[in-house]
Amino acid sequence: MSYPKKQKSISLAWTGASGAPYGLKLLECLLAADYQVFLMISSAARVVLATEEGVQLSANGNKAEVQLNELFAARGEYGSPLKGSLHVLGKDEWFSPPASGSAAPKQMVICPCSTGTLAAVATGMSNSLLERAADVVIKERGQLILVPRETPFSSIHLEHMLSLSKLGATIMPAAPGFYHDPKSVQDLVNFMVARILDHLGVEHDLTNRWGYDKHNAEDSDK
Template sequence: MVEWIVGITGASGAIYALRLLDVMKKSDYRPHLIVSAAGERVIQEESGLTLDEVSEGCQLYSVYDVGASIASGSFPARGMIVLPCSMHALAAMSLGLADNLLTRAADVTLKEGRKLIVVPRETPLHAIHLENMARLAKAGATIVPAMPAFYHEPKSIDDLVDFVVGKVLDQAGIEHALFQRWGY
């Protein structure tokens, strides 16, 4: 089983994380899940689901357990996806502030040269947000803003969600058929 770390923070957009986890659990990818306190609240408010329901089929870690196995470079993760990513978590990651398990796992992912995919979900953006994204990108992270496209003629919110999640999966090297690609 291929190991991926998934972080969910307090930005709006829990629907993206739920769809990502659903796709990963149905494939040969095992999500190691970290959810911030604000992330848990957003999941509850936007989906009505509890963390126990969301984490079924995942290995769940407390965001406060900085000694968890995924906080070490010796943990054999392929990479980490932070979806949705709040500006608070993005700023902490961009500055190397490994003050909880989510930001520590992101820091370790970067130092080990593994794939860190960050999906910010905020608008509008000011200069500090953009500078933090640029700093994180320079450190090796891939920034995939939650910006759906329309060339695939979406018919529902699920189609828009699948497009964004599909772009994240593309960056992770995980095959999917969530949206029709341009020209196919």
């Protein structure tokens, strides 16, 4: 299969940790920002997506692409269709761009990231396209962001995070803040996705920024 190259491309992976809403919102924002997104979804991630979002995503990549695009169109937050392009890849699609340093995007986010995936990436397992894609970004000195969702973290988890941090990866646990006065679960999701987008250099208006929100503005008027 051929993949027409866009100026902005990124690899995104969803794994079996809780936090499917983060992954969905991040994907929607990247497509709205006109990114070419190579999406890898583990089998456990499909179970989590169905449990947390009620989305029964097909294991067939082409069908999954249609489902996700229809889902975002139904939300209508950014208009339809979204500007970017989506490619859902299977775990054995070794001839896809993320599998090779000569073609892979220089940025990758694993959100949510299970501790199993964390371990596989930290030890260079590369037993699936998802793991290989992360390995490629590391070896090519690209930007890798992992969003683990687990509590508490064991020493094993922390050692894997430290190993990846030393390799240049960014460890960004799914820990939304509350100082922006969230009114809904979606506000908390948006906060976390906003932090990820900040690190990727993607413009957004998902949440108020510290020092610019209404509370600080009111305080400055007193």
